[in-house]
Amino acid sequence: MKVVLLVLALQTAAIAQTPSLADAAKQERARRQNLPPAPVINNETVRNSTAPAISDLTAKSPEKGEVKPGEKTTDKAKGEGAPHDEAWWRETFQKARTDVKRAEDHAKVVELELNQLNTDFLQRSDVYNRENVIGPKLDDKRKELATAQSQVDRAREKLAQLEEDLRQSGGAPGWAR
Numbered sequence: 001m002k003v004v005l006l007v008l009a010l011q012t013a014a015i016a017q018t019p020s021l022a023d024a025a026k027q028e029r030a031r032r033q034n035l036p037p038a039p040v041i042n043n044e045t046v047r048n049s050t051a052p053a054i055s056d057l058t059a060k061s062p063e064k065g066e067v068k069p070g071e072k073t074t075d076k077a078k079g080e081g082a083p084h085d086e087a088w089w090r091e092t093f094q095k096a097r098t099d100v101k102r103a104e105d106h107a108k109v110v111e112l113e114l115n116q117l118n119t120d121f122l123q124r125s126d127v128y129n130r131e132n133v134i135g136p137k138l139d140d141k142r143k144e145l146a147t148a149q150s151q152v153d154r155a156r157e158k159l160a161q162l163e164e165d166l167r168q169s170g171g172a173p174g175w176a177r
Contacts, residue, residue: 089166089175096162100155107148114141 039045084092117138124130166176 084169084171086172086175089171090177092162093159093166093176096155096159100152100159103148103152103155107145107152110141110145110148114138114145117141 117134121130121134121138124134163176166173
């Protein structure tokens with residue numbers, strides 16, 4: 001019973017200490033009145049302002065992260081560690097998933113072709129066609145299937161690395177969807 005009364009007393013004290021909406025509005029008005037006035041920009045202030053000469057701008061070499069006039073910005077100009085926004089992550093994940101899907105589909109097609117060649121190889125009764133025609137095609141399809149499987153593995157690793165990069169950058173996990 002004493003614990004309940006103590007909790008109730010603490011809650012009423014906490015509620016009493018929080019400022020009301022009216023108090024917060026008064027504080028904000030007072031803060032805004034103390035701010036210096038914002039500068040007005042019009043044609044006269046622009047004409048009277050001094051701008052650096054163009055020769056001064058071209059004389060400097062661009063520092064790291066700066067872009068020369070007429071040069072397009074790229075991810076490398078931004079820097080490798082530049083934070084990316086949600087749209088970039090979603091687009092990148094979509095491309096990575098598309099690559100995985102294409103690689104898996106290609107591997108399935110190659111596997112089906114290999115199965116068809118195996119079936120043809122087993123059903124042929126003539127030795128010449130079986131050994132000299134279908135045999136090399138089978139070997140080529142097996143190599144192609146191994147290559148396709150390695151492409152699937154690389155695409156999945158790329159997607160996993162992208163997920164890890166998102167996690168390390170502090171982005172929301174929902175951006176990977």
